[in-house]
Amino acid sequence: MRNKIIQAGADVVLTQLCTEEISLQAYALIRRYTEWKSERKEEVPVIVGKLEILPLQRTVEWEHKRIHVVKREFDFLYLLASTPGRVYTYSQIYQLVWQEYPHGDIANIIYCMVHRLKRKLKKVDVSAEHIIISVKEVGYCLRGYKES
Structure with missing residues (x-):
């Protein structure tokens, strides 16, 4: 089941609700997006x-x-x-x-x-x-x- 969810496009599959793990996963996704976006950002004055x-x-x-x-x-x-x-x-x-x-x-x-x-x-x-x-x-x- 977990493999099917990830193959469908999920980044993370959490089995238990752990607030610290959710926070860390969310931060990792934000960091990845921010790095991706900043690489493509045209920096204008x-x-x-x-x-x-x-x-x-x-x-x-x-x-x-x-x-x-x-x-x-x-x-x-x-x-x-x-x-x-x-x-x-x-x-x-x-x-x-x-x-x-x-x-x-x-x-x-x-x-x-x-x-x-x-x-x-x-x-x-x-x-x-x-x-x-x-x-x-x-x-x-x-x-x-x-x-x-």
Whole structure:
């Protein structure tokens, strides 16, 4: 029976309901899909207000001033800037930026990274740090700007 189900297209056949196993299997499927999708994703530059993110060069600029960021800071900004105004939960951010199953105090881990990133933005322009918005007990989003 199990073989027929897998041959029919199922990725997993669970014999007992075990929440930890289901979580791990779901994470494996999400990771596989995310890796597959990211390999095929056309990375286009993203501009939100004065913030410009160039994914092929892996650079971040504010009003044409380069901001030196590390990999996770870049990935975090690119994620938020790709959909300004959309709130990402801590769990979503951790899975998409760290590409790991969330474990530990992820809210604090992400807070620390955002704090360092905001300091870097503030060095370029005092108002730059305000582009990242904290949604209390939920996650973060990027402020959407309308050019006038």
